[in-house]
Amino acid sequence: MDSGAHQIFNGKEDNYGGIVVNLMEMEPMTAQDFEAKLDVSLKSWKVQGKRGIWIKLSSQLSSLVDSAIKRGFTYHHAENEYVVLTSWISESPSTIPANASHRIGIGAFVLNKSREVLVVQEIGGPFKGTGVWKLPTGLIQEGEDIWTGAVREVEEETGIKTKFVEVLAFRERHQSFFERKSSIFSLCELEASNFEIKKQDSEILDAKWMPIEEYVNQPFNQKNEMFRFMANICLKRSKEKEKYAGFSTVLTKNSAGKESHLYCSIDHADLLNRKCDQASTSLFTTLFHKCFCFT
């Protein structure tokens, strides 16, 4: 047996009394050596009062998954190139945090100047062959924002370039994929900057501008209450924008300078955005006072 096999794994301590063992770069080792080292490590972590143990194994180390499971580890989550297993070794109740639970989808509401809405028919999926004209939809990608994802999907599917306006509404759905995962679908209004459709061939059967009333009145939208409610919000926006208020975006920074977007009511977002635009001028204090202190 390799003389190093009985050393313990190099683990990084987390803020919750846990140990994270990242084996993404580890050279292949035999199951026997892995098991011996893991046994010694677990004993040592237990003595130290550690609680949750995390092991991240690259695909190359898939022969070791079975050894970890046999020692009381369970799967926690997996991505293409690795699997993460956890074991709670403390007597206290487990506080191992949950896996990702949701996927975020978007539907894009885009009008042209004749109150026609941009609609598509898809080649595959649940609407295949139904003749239903639907809003362009899609999934938010890893690390992508809702507002940029909506703009991307519309351009990919139809060639129409747009600017994000507001999230008009969103809905939750459970057990919507992989049996027990949930999804949130955000209905986004976008403003088109070109109007000539160039449809994507791989997913989109057809795309066109359709009078909004015709879109809303499709039997499918009338039979499905959720779709009817959403179509109705679009109709309301198409008639008089001020009659329906959604959530607009404000770019903010946390104390470490990392940027992220807040989605909030349009009037308030306007106030906050105005503050940001003016922040570099001497007006800042006055505006800050106006926006935040309401006096």
Next chain:
Amino acid sequence: MDSGAHQIFNGKEDNYGGIVVNLMEMEPMTAQDFEAKLDVSLKSWKVQGKRGIWIKLSSQLSSLVDSAIKRGFTYHHAENEYVVLTSWISESPSTIPANASHRIGIGAFVLNKSREVLVVQEIGGPFKGTGVWKLPTGLIQEGEDIWTGAVREVEEETGIKTKFVEVLAFRERHQSFFERKSSIFSLCELEASNFEIKKQDSEILDAKWMPIEEYVNQPFNQKNEMFRFMANICLKRSKEKEKYAGFSTVLTKNSAGKESHLYCSIDHADLLNRKCDQASTSLFTTLFHKCFCFT
């Protein structure tokens, strides 16, 4: 060798030219038998023009993970008791859908009649020992709605029973957990129906009602722009509710009768909810016309 080893796996066809092999209930089998059967199956699926192959392996079958990986499968996702592996066997570009990408968190804004806000200090986590008073926060559980999750978290942490009012705003954050996953955090207003705090001992160090201005003016909220913006929305609601509009919930059904919630602008939600309340009366047609046709 078992005479049945060369039969192909029972796979369920999906709507996208894929095969899903669910081995959750399979008796343990040797890696050798699994590999032989998988090889024959893959050959057959390829001839049939199948594209994406999914294999779901229970924890009890962890000894087979390595065999699948060695045959070109990659991890797709995992939950405590199973791992799912996929292989794209077609020449066309892969359209295997993405794994769950987000976790949904909530922050709860609850006022009492003296314009004091319900705040807590946590025992662990990033705010440990900072003295910062924060809104009760938490994660949405598997299959749970944002609005029910917010109500649950507040009662768990503080003993205060509440009714959901609105989502006031939400923010996106990327690489926020497990290195590459994203989160959406919804700021929810709730209405308290009792006011005596009974704090949870396991996670909460202290809980109290705090004058809203004092909450907003904490240095932490002023230094962190995102927190300041959210605190500011709470302040605005505390002064005059009508001055800031969030998203309220409407219960809807899809065409199969499955219920889910739509979150939309409060005025519109009121209209839709009123429609639902009245749907059983003869007023339905009139109201439907009023709500949906805007004529």
